[in-house]
Amino acid sequence: MGNLVFDESVILLNVKGETKETVLENIARNLVDKGLVKESFISAILKRESEFATGLPTAGVSVAIPHTDVEHVNQATISVAVLEHPVNFVIMGDDSETTPVQLIFMLAMDEAHSQLTLLQKLMKIFQDEQTLSALVKETNKSNIKNLLEEKLDLRAFEGGER
Amino acid sequence: MAKKTVLVACGAGIATSTVVNSAIEEMAKEHNIDVNLIQIKIAEVGSYVDSADLLVTTAMTKTEYPFPVINARNFLTGIGVEDTKKQILEALKNSN
Numbered sequence: 718m719g720n721l722v723f724d725e726s727v728i729l730l731n732v733k734g735e736t737k738e739t740v741l742e743n744i745a746r747n748l749v750d751k752g753l754v755k756e757s758f759i760s761a762i763l764k765r766e767s768e769f770a771t772g773l774p775t776a777g778v779s780v781a782i783p784h785t786d787v788e789h790v791n792q793a794t795i796s797v798a799v800l801e802h803p804v805n806f807v808i809m810g811d812d813s814e815t816t817p818v819q820l821i822f823m824l825a826m827d828e829a830h831s832q833l834t835l836l837q838k839l840m841k842i843f844q845d846e847q848t849l850s851a852l853v854k855e856t857n858k859s860n861i862k863n864l865l866e867e868k869l870d871l872r873a874f875e876g877g878e879r
Numbered sequence: 880m881a882k883k884t885v886l887v888a889c890g891a892g893i894a895t896s897t898v899v900n901s902a903i904e905e906m907a908k909e910h911n912i913d914v915n916l917i918q919i920k921i922a923e924v925g926s927y928v929d930s931a932d933l934l935v936t937t938a939m940t941k942t943e944y945p946f947p948v949i950n951a952r953n954f955l956t957g958i959g960v961e962d963t964k965k966q967i968l969e970a971l972k973n974s975n
Contacts, residue, residue: 769890
């Protein structure tokens with residue numbers, strides 16, 4: 718398993734789009750342009766989101782964690798996107814109820830059932846109203862990177878790989 | 880008590896089921912319940928219809944199964960997670 722890519726290049730601010738399809742495509746397109754995922758990742762993400770929605774209402778800002786199969790991924794990464802306006806996503810495990818999502822963590826995993834610790838830490842953030850609110854208000858990508866590196870313990874993770 | 884087979888499923892079998900799987904594993908250990916956890920994609924549940932005792936999933940399913948189905952979204956958001964845990968424990972204690 719390769720290292721997880723997480724830097725300013727996968728952090729997107731003010732992502733525009735009126736529908737979840739548009740914002741998902743914008744976020745996924747950036748990953749394709751960076752060579753982190755294959756072109757097929759875009760349609761795979763859209764298809765998976767329509768079949769198995771990933772919107773999550775939290776105590777604060779609603780989030781979504783779109784992801785898809787490992788074969789579309791070149792290099793594992795988590796892309797973080799703050800939307801210009803909240804966009805409705807269907808709630809995970811529901812078939813029609815939606816939640817206005819403003820923060821998206823697009824997961825590009827290169828191995829199934831991996832990254833448990835990282836995912837657990839990510840879910841912890843969803844239960845942390847203050848951090849969520851800080852993330853959507855932040856206008857500096859490096860600050861988002863530093864905050865999430867700390868919350869997700871990414872620096873320690875990278876250190877362990879060496 | 881016989882060992883229970885619990886299916887943990889999400890859409891992709893990649894992300895959310897990994898987290899839920901680990902939460903149930905911990906919970907079972909804590910309550911001394913012997914479980915056989917199987918992490919799968921929701922589309923694969925059909926192959927386990929005869930062997931499973933419980934399905935815990937973050938994905939939506941409209942199919943009727945001969946075992947209880949519990950929605951596990953709360954494990955991700957933390958909202959109401961204690962109720963979900965109780966539900967799972969009850970299901971594990973009741974099924975034979």
